[in-house]
Amino acid sequence: MTDRYHRQTLLPQIGKIGQARLSAARVLLVGCGALGTVLAEQLVRAGVGNLRIVDRDVVELTNLQRQVLFDENDAKEGRPKAVAAAKRLGGINSSVTIEPLVVDLHAGNIEELAGLEAGGGRADLILDGTDSAETRYLLNDVSVKHGLPWVYGACVGMEGRMMAIRPPTTACLRCIFPSPPGPGELPTCDTAGVFSPVAAVVASLQAVAAIKLLVGDYESVGQELFVLDLWKNRLRTTPTLDAKRGDCVACGLRKFEFLDSRTASATTSLCGRNAVQVRPAGRVMVDLMLLAEKLGSAGPVERTPHLVRCQLQGAEDLQLTVFGDGRLIVQGTGDSDRARSIYARYIGA
Ligand SMILES: [Zn+2]
Structure with missing residues (x-):
């Protein structure tokens, strides 16, 4: 029988044993954008056993420049990224179990999503495909608390960063960067753009670290922070061996500030668009069919198995998208208070 992994098992670093470990592995991928799509494709082609993809967003035309699993049809249909990615990945390697979840990851659900609650199918690894600094500190908290490795990756403009964290052995994200940047402190993909090759390189560095962790080769994992600026031909590694801080x-202190701040509801301005997300408090399940009927009086409604979308009629040029977990994205405003009031008016508080 032809073995689809033949060229990979030939590598002494992987071999048959490594391949068997990969196929038994469970990976949680948080965010399926520029980094996440490349990461997901590489891991699925490499033959991980189970890949859970968490992403709250839908595909847009401006994603296609760098988010390699999506096409124009996904953007036209406004398909959820997790769902569009899972469909594409299923055709690449049907032996991988792919679980797409169209939800917003936050302090209240991350442990469940990582399979850390009783009977949950614990993930072996968390991959960072998010564009949110705060989410990374949350991933770091969960990783350190439960001794679960994660791989940090970030890119903006021409620059990228990567670091693998394997608690309790290596330095963690907060050993290196004690606090997240303040709002407006750093450039974002909105203000500075993203160069697709940079995302592909950062994601590939993450994939290397991920596969080393999954096959159990820890020798060279988490020993440095990679920083690159590809337009300037610069790739630098900073040793982090002595960076672990008491x-x-x-x-060191095992205080999990991001995980323990299980805030009630939250609003987030979405990077790169004139839109605000409103997330309800606690765990919510919305009956999308019922909601679609209700919103029918407000404007034209479109319903898919994963979301309801409504173009508000009248003076306001706003589009509402509601997901099964109760999240609302209001497109056409950057004003959080206005988005909250729209939530109360059309979805109900
Ligand atoms: Zn630390």
Whole structure:
């Protein structure tokens, strides 16, 4: 029988044993955008056993420049990224179990999503495909608390960063960067753009670290922070071997500030668009069929198995998208208060 992994098992670093470990592995991928799509494709082609993809967003035309699993049809239909990615990945390697979840990951559900609650199918690894600094600190908290490795990756403009974290051995994110940047402190993909090759390189560095972790080769994992600026031909690694700090809030003092701040509801301005997300408090399940009927009086409604979309009629040029977990994305405003009031008016508080 032809073995689809033949060229990979030939590599002494992987071999048959490594391949068997990969196929038994469970991976949680948080965010399926520029980094996440490349990461997901590489891991699925490499033959991980189970890949859970968490992403709250839908595909848009401006994603296609760098988000390799999506096409024009996905953007036209406004398909949820997790769902569109799973469909594409299923055709690439049908032996991988892919679980797409169209939800917003937050402090209240991350442990469940990582399979850390009783009978949950614990993930072996978390991959960072998010564009949110706060989410990364949350991933770091969960990782350190439960001894679950994660791989940090970030890119904006021509620059990228990557670091693997394997608690309790290596330095964690907060050992290196004690606090997240303040709002407006760093450039975002909205203000500075993203160069697709940079995302592909960062995601590939993450995939290397991920596969080393999954096959159990820890020798060279989490020993440095990679920083690159590809337009300037610059790739630098900073050793982090001595960077683990006894007074690190997360891994030293074991205070999990991001995980423990299980805020009620939250609004988030969405990077790169004139839109605000409103997330309800607690766990919510919305009956999308019922909601579609209700919104029919407000404007034209479109319903898919994953979302309801409504173009509000009248003076307001707003589009509402509601997901099964109760999240609302209001397109056409950047004003959080206005988005909250729309939530109360059309969805109900
Ligand atoms: Zn630390």
